Amino acid sequence: MNKTKIYLLLLLSVIVTSCIPKKDLIYLQDKKSAVNEVVTPLNQNPYRLQTNDILNITIKAIDSKLVSIFNGSQGAGVGSSSEQGSYFSGYYVDDHGNIRLPILGEMNVLGFTTEEVRVKIEKMLLDKYFKEEAGIYVVVKLSGFKYTINGEVGNTGTKTLYQEKVNIMEAIANSGDINITGDRKDVKVIRRFPNGNETFSIDLTDANAVKSPAFNLQPNDYILVNPLKQKTWGTGKTGIESLTTIITLLSLATTTFLLLRN
Template sequence: MRNHFLLLLFIPFLFSCIPAKDIIYLQGEPIAKKEIKRINNIPYKLQVDDILNIDIKSNEESLVAVFKKQSTGNAGGAAAGLSEGASYFSGYSIDSYGNIRMPTLGEINVLGYTVLEVRKKIENELKKFIKTQEELFVSVKLAGIKYTVIGEIGSPGPNVIFQNKLSIIDAISSSGDITAVGNRKKVEIIRNSITGTEKFTIDLTQISAFDSDVFYVKPNDIINVIPLKQKTWGTGTTGLGALTTIVSLFTLISTTFILARNL
């Protein structure tokens, strides 16, 4: 009878520990290169509240000075290392109608356009005002990739990374990594697009994650790291933690039993 009782106590221990295969990233052998549809390479289409850094240059700077937004520091707002706050004030925010408002050029609709298409659109607008043969150089970039991580993550909340491309591995590591009780096999990505809100999942424990359509983060993505069942059970995330919990429970039951007998 005693042996059966001890076995019942240790059954939770067998199921409460988190296996190594659930916490190791990108397991498996690399897949041989083959022709794969690269949806990740589809250019991002701008949305409301995105911020653009636009810089206009010419061989004759006086010709383009009137088209530049006046701000502290770099007038075009394209200098490397701009902070999020500086980008907010010096960049061009897309309003609820999908427009940006530029000096002299006025309102330009950019909703649903790529940054390349916006650059060409601005260049065409500038040619209406500048009739000389002076060469124009227009640079259009997103003011960083903003995303939000919630759930079982070291540092939850919004974050901005100043680069052109951002993988979900980079995003998670920049937010303090997934906690021991975070589910790496089913990380959720909530994404807003022109067509509406979509939800995807990705398994970060497998090397095949590189081929996922959502391996690269898009601006304004929400990354939700859901907890493992072990967190709900509260039995510990490691063998030692689970054993400590079981020993404490066994001690409590034994003490209660002894006290009850002595009453």
């Protein structure tokens, strides 16, 4: 009887430790009963342009003919919504941080925000080529918000969202969500800066994740979701799966023992 109890306890402990707890699967839990707080501006800093970025630049005026050269075939590809179209017709930031504009020539944009580039282009146009009465209007945008996600998610790869800001929850949802075997407590975000890369770790099961500098993504972020240890054990993701695996192994062991005995 004592041996039977010991075996049952061992079986129960294996099942409990091998399955994934519910608390490891729920996003943004209020673990510390924290009151609602305003997210600090730290994780909402504007993105500063880096090499290999692609800009869409549109220049408008009261008389569209005056600025047609800026928006021709070498321009920003107005009306092209595809990523491929943006790649071929957008303004590429080269290894020196420069873009090449018609008439205006090379312009360094490395470390600038899109708003600062807009102001810079407007000023150059008004100083050299146009008067205020021309009604010059400049729009500068990134050609989509691009990020890469890998690991335990439904759909890995490089993604592009056509919106100004993206948080990590939106990026994961756009990638088919984290698999049940993915570690939501330690999601890595690798961010590129002019002086090198920096890695952030964010616990998406904690409501305080919204305060992390990695919650609001920056363009070109790399997101990595590592597997839970339960996946490497191979016993199953739930109690039923674990029990089925154990029963199968016990049946196989029993059958092998009987065959060898006979």
